[in-house]
Amino acid sequence: MTIPQQTTAEGAEPLLKVSGLVKHFPITKGVLRRQVGAVKAVDGLDFEVMPGETLGVVGESGCGKSTMGRLITRLLEPTGGKIEFEGRDITHLGTSAMRPRRRDVQMIFQDPYSSLNPRHTVGTIVSAPFRLQKVETEHGTKKAVQDLLELVGLSPEHYNRYPHEFSGGQRQRIGIARALALKPKLVVADEPVSALDVSIQAQVVNLLDDLQSELGLTYVIIAHDLSVIRHVSDRIAVMYLGKIVEIADRESLYGKPMHPYTTALMSAVPVPDPKRRTQRKRILLTGDVPSPISPPSGCRFHTRCWKATEVCRTVEPPLIALTPAAGHRVACHHPENAPDQAPGETSATAATGGKSVESA
Structure with a gap:
């Protein structure tokens, strides 16, 4: 499988384009909540993600990686800059206008223990995107959910079980199934293996790799483990204190x-x-x-x-x-x-x- 690089010489258009992206969290003080400063979590990012490729984002804790992931999925409102998805500006789309785009942009969260509601069954969790987007499936929602569970390496019989009955790696697979429910074009994975045992990390990384080949997914994978990023990424962006300091293809970055x-x-x-x-x-x-x-x-x-x-x-x-x-x-x-x-x-x-x- 040949992955297109950032170069657009052949006329390929980027799936995601970020220009001057900024996110400042205000610091307030006193009864009147007067702003006295701001945490500059993301302070001017510029990058593109081509269809079918994997962009890895690395850096120390607190450099703004996770905030960037939530900005491009529009879980956070940007302070400034521009986010374009498939050529359309989605920077400040409201809830109703953004809802159809949620099908195309999904997120896999870092902690498989807190990202799944312990009171809901696996079937309820994975079928939530179908309900929220009012999507009708050919053979019913239950069959679609069971197919998704099988796709990520779980048994369809797990449909009626609760999250506490699964290990960390299995919970992360449930989160991946939920993210893939609506067949998204872009998946943002926020440190998808950092909370897992080392013995399980390789299984989840290989699963993401197989799903990309099978479904034609585009990934933005956020991590602090350089060996994981090297294994899964086509291009890598290095972040430091809210800015990208270097971005290159895998061979160039690790070689020179x-x-x-x-x-x-x-x-x-x-x-x-x-x-x-x-x-x-x-x-x-x-x-x-x-x-x-x-x-x-x-x-x-x-x-x-x-x-x-x-x-x-x-x-x-x-x-x-x-x-x-x-x-x-x-x-x-x-x-x-x-x-x-x-x-x-x-x-x-x-x-x-x-x-x-x-x-x-």
């Missing part, structure tokens, strides 16, 4: 990462082979992630970056392509594996050492 933050993330991936483990250097970033309430000026990563210079403190780098590789874009003044965009600058962290390097 350009942003220092991406390089640090790659160095943290566990290596099971002791011999290979000693052959690489692990980058240990110093300091904590800055607060999204008042992010740093310029490049947001400069407070932890070992290559940061004065230009990094004052000028925000644009997300642009620095190499001929189509679709590989990075927001950095001093990228790795690419020409320096601000030559002659002296490192502002040379004296303190913005990182420590050790043999893993």
Whole structure:
């Protein structure tokens, strides 16, 4: 199966296009609830998702990944920017106008324990989309639900059981069945395996892969596990403090990462082979992630970056392509594996050492 890349040279139109997406959560104080600030969870995202591909989104906890997922599914109202689905602007559609689009955009939630109502049977949970959208099936809703359960690897006999009777992996399969009920075109999976045992994660990841091939799905998969993202994604976006700092196809990103933050993330991936483990250097970033309430000026990563210079403190780098590789874009003044965009600058962290390097 050939997955189309971000390049639209052949005339392919993106299924989802996000431009300048912003979400700020207000901070209020006092009896009058006066706004005194805002949490800048998502602060200007630009990306596209082509039909049939999988876009992986990675980053540290609190970088805005899950908020981004809820914005593109319109579970949250954006503060600014634009979201286009199949060429139509859905940024500020009301509840009634958005209802028909719910069939095409669905979400798989992170926690299979809290995303399923414990008082409802599996049949009631999975059939909810049919009821809400008033969709009539050829052989009845019960048969459609049982077919969905079988599709995700569960028994049709589970129809009358309750969520507490299932394991975590089985509950996540129920959530996947619910998301696929109306045959969506885009599925946003918010850390679909992070709450599961390692032994079960591979089964769920392989299930998502098989469903994509069988049903022609398009995925946006949010995760913090780089090995999971590498297995399932065609392209990968790296987020840091509400912004995308690098986006590229899988081979380019893992072969030649350009942003220092991406390089640090790659160095943290566990290596099971002791011999290979000693052959690489692990980058240990110093300091904590800055607060999204008042992010740093310029490049947001400069407070932890070992290559940061004065230009990094004052000028925000644009997300642009620095190499001929189509679709590989990075927001950095001093990228790795690419020409320096601000030559002659002296490192502002040379004296303190913005990182420590050790043999893993």
